[in-house]
Amino acid sequence: MKRFFSFAAITLLFALTACSGQSASTSVPPGQYRAVLKTRGGDLPFGLDIQPAANDPKTYSVFALNANERLRMDPATMQGDSIRIPMALFESELVAKIEGNTLRGIWRRRRVAEQVQTLPFEATKGYSYRFVPEAKTTTSLTGKWATDFGSRTGRVDTVNAVGVFEQKDNRVTGTFLTPTGDYRYLDGNVAGDSLFLSCFDGSHLYLFKARYNQxxxxxxxxxxxxxTGYDPWVARFDPKAELPDPASLTFLKPGAKTLNFSFPEPNGNRVSLTDPRFKDKVTVVQLLGSWCPNCMDETNFLSPWYKRNRQRGVEIVGLAFERSADMAVSGPKIERMKQRFQIDYPIVLAGTNDKAQASKALPDLNAVLAFPTTLIIDKKGQVRHIHTGFSGPGTGKFFDQYVEDFNRLIDKLVAE
Known part of the structure; x- marks a missing residue:
């Protein structure tokens, strides 16, 4: 199923498709769709909610549905008898021909230069189930699971993730926590002795299958x-399963007390922690990338938090590590991210998302292990806390605990 085509070739293909067949007056039946991507592992299902825009009959509001998340895609537009649903932040889109209550086409994502990856896509209106329709089952997977991705033995000899699941009837939602972040909103079903989970957010495409041994x-x-990605995995039910402390993984090198950097914003303005805006302020430094959905979860928390708290004497600065260090390429992506999440704090281009290169860009740290990574700096400019990864809202109580701990630390540092 691995497919690579030039971006220009695929654009031409769909331009021709859009100009053929039905008339330009074709519209999309509004409502909820059961969508499927055809992957190497089989069908990867997710939900789509498509509704016409109030002021333009050729534009649609579209949300990807995963568990409790309604992820807003960019406005969708008609092209002849086809609909184009973009997610510009992740340089991906769904393009499909309308055939009654069914959409058929492709998902495509730009990777490097003019190369894109594609997968077949189809969606049918009126179905809300994930893998199988709702049904009763005696199997219950609710709880915590010590998990090892990469294990081919069927035994959990090491733990590099913790599964957290909640089940109602045969529906299972939850995620996997890892030392560098989480797998966001997973949604699926138990069918017989098998578990099926999936997620689609425009960037991440996750499909999990497993056999349960009771x-x-x-x-x-x-x-x-x-x-193209694949990993075997094994998990053991374990209510006490834990990961390493996220505050222990990234740290300052001996002798270092703060973070020294000077990087440009897309407008060319260079930003450093020695700038007047950070003087005598508690400062949050966010290592992120516009390509990173976990980073977007954190940004979705930090952006409104900053609006509510900036008057207390706190600042935030984002260090973006993008796929390209060329500002002409990555600057517009940073600006799109700022616009989407209504970010009022500066975001600078710090380098590429290669972790070895990112570590060189921030030599005061032992290493950059994950995007996002968050540093909290006191009024004197000294690093007081470093949190590797981020447990987003898809993790439920783990996200709530993170927010509580974050606010408690900020309150303490503001009061000093």
């Missing part, structure tokens, strides 16, 4: 990601 309470299966 005798020893283990799950053994496979995980398909994107167009």
């Amino acid at each position: 005798a020893n309470k283990t799950l053994v299966g496979g995980h398909w990601s994107g167009v």
Whole structure:
């Protein structure tokens, strides 16, 4: 299923498709759709809610549906008998021909230069189930699961993730926590002795399948990601499963007390922690990338938080590590991110998202291990806390605990 085409070739293909067949007056039946991407691991289902815009009959509001998340895509537009649903932040889109209550086409994502990855896509209106329709089951997977991605043994000898699931009837929602972030909103079903989970957010494409062994309470299966990724995985039910402390993984090198940097914003203005805006302020430094959905979850928390708290004497600065260090390429992506999340604090281009290169860009740190990583700096300019990764809202109580701890620390530093 691995497919690479030039961006120009695919654009031409769909321009020709859009100009053929039905007339330009074709419209999309509004409502909820059960959408499917055809991956190497099989069908990857997710929900779509498509509604016409109030002021333009050729424009649609579209949301991707995963568990409790309604993820807003960019405004969708008609092109002849086809609809184009973009997610510009992640340089991806769904393009499909309208055939009654069915959409058929492709998902495509730009990777490097003119190369894009594609997968077949289709969606049918009127269905809300994920993998299988709602049904009763005696299997319950609610709880925490010590998980090892990469294990081919069927045994959990190491733990590099913790699954947190909640089940109602045969529907399962939850995510996997890892030391560098979470797998966002997973949604799926139990069918017989098998678990199926999936997520689509415009960037991440996750499909999980596993067989449940009730005798020893283990799950053994496979995980398909994107167009080509695959990992076996095994999990053991364990209410006490834990990950390493996220405050212990990234730290300052011996002798360092703060973070020294000077990077440009897209407008060319250079930003450093020695700038007057940060003087005598508690400052949050966010290592992120516009390509990173976990970073977007954190930004979705930090942007409104900053609006509510900036008058207390706090500042935020984002260090963006993008796929290209060329401002002409990455500057517009940073600006799109700022516009989407209504970010009022500066975002600078710090380098590329290669972690080795990112570590060189911030030599005061032992390493950059994850995007996002968050540093909290006191009024004297000294780093007081570093949090690797981010437990987003898809993790439920783990996100709530993060927000509580974050606010408690900020309150303490503001009061000093």
